Amino acid sequence: MTSSLPATITLAGISKSFPGVKALSGVSLTLHPGEVTALVGENGAGKSTLVKVLTGIYQPDEGEIALEGRPTTFPSAHAALKAGITAIHQETVLFDELSVAENIFIGHQPRGPFGLIDWPKMHALSRDLLEKAGATIDPRTRLRDLAIASRHLVAIARALSVDARVVIMDEPTAALSHKEIGELYELVDRLKVAGKAILFISHKFDEIFRIADRYTVFRDGRMVGEGLIRETDEDRLVRLMVGREIGQVFPKKTVGIGAPVLTVSGYCHPTEFDQIGFELRRGEILGFYGLVGAGRSEFMQALFGITRPSKGAIRIDGEVAVIRTPNEAVAKGIVYVPEERGRQGAVIGMPIFQNVTLPSLERTSRHGFIRMAEEFRLAREYTSRLDLRAAALDQDVGTLSGGNQQKVVIAKWLATRPKVIILDEPTKGIDIGSKAAVHEFMSELAGEGLAVIMVSSEIPEIMGMSDRVIVMREGRIAAEYPREGLTAEKLVRAAAGIGGQA
Ligand SMILES: Nc1ncnc2c1ncn2[C@@H]1O[C@H](COP(=O)(O)OP(=O)(O)OP(=O)(O)O)[C@@H](O)[C@H]1O
Ligand SMILES: [Mg+2]
Known part of the structure; x- marks a missing residue:
């Protein structure tokens, strides 16, 4: 199925830095019509950053983008959308107070004669798109009344609402149930047949091998390998991703069960x-x-x-x-680490270490004074045991990659010593290497009586x-x-x- 058709989109030498971190260093990526390219890499490797460059949300510091052979730039998200690039982002950007249909068509609502929004048409089109995405949701429902899986299906329907050449999915199945995942795979197959170029980001190897034709591996912001899925295997991909062998996948320890x-x-x-x-x-x-x-x-x-x-x-x-x-x-x-850690977990705008120590203030303060050194020590202990990848612990938690934000939330609750x-x-959204770290820590804490x-x-x-x-x-x-x-x-x-x- 590896076509000799010209590439749909080619990125070359793309770099992007944020204060203190080079998220992308001269990466290249090519997407082909009718093919699924899996982008794999550890938490913080630069995958979502690349998606944001491709969709005009971030401007690259250097590098070129060519769409069907013609050099181009995406100065804004709107420009990328107009060029036929659509994405289902890892942290879905949807609006709680708007209806499902409004969320799907935001920025490009169908309009009638006097430029007024054609509501019946918008609802009918929404119903169609939702059906294609495998969802039975009334388009008039307010978004905040939907559960997380349904919200994700709305994001998928929105990506389908533009006539796309490139469809990007950043961990699309992380929030879906078994049945919905099956429907998403069918949808991907239909998009392939329709000649779309698809970029698929996932930490799940079974699905990568199920639906991808090609792979590209990022490590620490660099492209370290690419090729055809049928010419590789899981072990080789993991080695490329983490640059080392990973130990036991489920390091469960046998511990005495107590009272x-x-x-x-x-x-x-x-x-x-x-x-x-x-x-x-x-x-x-x-x-x-x-x-x-x-x-x-x-x-x-x-x-x-x-x-x-x-x-x-x-x-x-x-x-x-x-x-x-x-x-x-x-x-x-008793503490609870919620599934939807984005909305219920990390406090964006606050540094990592304070996020971790927030519910443990009695452990880090004395006579009512917070001891910063103690806060740092506690934060360092828990984040390092969970394999957090961050430039510094006083960094805003909002600048961490999706998977690393999740580790902060887990660390924060474990630090209360419940x-x-x-x-x-x-471990949803957590890469294969860190997954083992999370499991190992869990097992150790159980050994201590948790x-x-x-x-x-x-x-x-x-x-x-x-x-x-x-x-x-x-x-x-x-x-x-x-x-x-x-x-x-x-x-x-x-x-x-x-x-x-x-
Ligand atoms: N707005 C930002 N400001 C500062 N640093 C950022 C910003 N966005 C991303 N980064 C940093 O860039 C690097 C790459 O992050 P990115 O979100 O692209 O990773 P990812 O591969 O998508 O990881 P994950 O699997 O966890 O989703 C990380 O070190 C991250 O902390
Ligand atoms: Mg990401």
């Missing part, structure tokens, strides 16, 4: 979950598997005091506890790290399995509600 720390009984919610009950012990990693929408995150949010259960009780270290707010949860030793930590999709609840939709992660797994389906506990004898098939069947022998 119960958290007992949940009969937790109910009018619409989201029903009769959730279990016991969690010191040193235990309890996996929560399920399809998106199974109610896992909703239950965790209730446990953390973001929402209130309608019924149910919990005990912490055997004592009945009532948690009405996240502050009460933290005070009682009894129970709830990690919602802990009890971990890990919500994950990735079967290898659930199987690799959990001592025990609870599967949720439609708001209820569908099954529970010990580590021994656990299989992917059992998990999938329980999550989908397929009966029979597994």
Whole structure:
């Protein structure tokens, strides 16, 4: 399928610096019509920066761009869009207060005779595009009423709304469920057939090998390799990416499981979950598997005091506890690292070290004074154990790459030394090398007696790290399995509600 057609777009010698970091150093990239090029690299390698150069959001310091052989520049995002370059960005830029249709057509609404927005047409077109993206969403819904996966589908529909030559997807499946991911793959296949050049950024190797024709590897802002997917394999790509061998992928340690720390009984919610009950012990990693929408995150949010259960009780270290707010949860030793770390996690505009130490102020202050040296020490310890890649810890957290921002949020909650930590999709968007670091740290902390609840939709992660797994389906506990004898098939069947022998 490697065409001899001329390239759709070629970038050569592109460099881009930010204060203190050279995000891109003379990189090149070629995208071909009807082909998917996977862009891979560790967190902070420069992938999203390149996307922003391609879409006119950033101006490169040097380098050339040629569109179908003709030299060009994208002085603005609008210019790139007009040239037929569309992107689904890693941090989706959507507007909460606008409707789904308005978000899809922002900047290029269909207009009627007097230049007025043609609403019926816009809604009809939106319905079409959403259907193509595999979503059943009413275009009139206000965006803020949608769950994260649906918001992502809206972003995909928007990318389809312009007549694109180049479609860029920056980790498009990170927020999608299993079924939606399948639909996205079909969509990519259709875009290929339609002759679009596609740039696909992902940390998931199975999907790279499933849908990409070519690969380009970035390491520390440089292009270190490219070629045809069918002429390479996973090991070779990983070596190019990280420049070294990586150790064990799921470094789970066997630790002694201690006394119960958290007992949940009969937790109910009018619409989201029903009769959730279990016991969690010191040193235990309890996996929560399920399809998106199974109610896992909703239950965790209730446990953390973001929402209130309608019924149910919990005990912490055997004592009945009532948690009405996240502050009460933290005070009682329960912390929650949300899935959507962008909106619920890092405080943009604040330096990394303060982000980490924010909820641990009693550990870093004395007589009411914050000790900066202590703050730095704590921040350094936790961020280095999570393999954070940052120029300096006093850097604004907003300047970090997507994956590195997530590590800051995990570090921040671990630094409070909780009894129970709830990690919602802990390694989503985190590169393969850092993933092992996150897992290793998790395992070490469990060894020190921390009890971990890990919500994950990735079967290898659930199987690799959990001592025990609870599967949720439609708001209820569908099954529970010990580590021994656990299989992917059992998990999938329980999550989908397929009966029979597994
Ligand atoms: N606006 C900015 N200001 C300062 N530094 C930035 C800015 N944007 C990106 N960087 C830095 O540029 C480098 C590349 O970041 P980029 O977001 O391109 O990485 P990435 O490959 O997309 O990583 P990830 O897999 O985590 O999404 C990082 O060191 C990042 O901190
Ligand atoms: Mg990125």
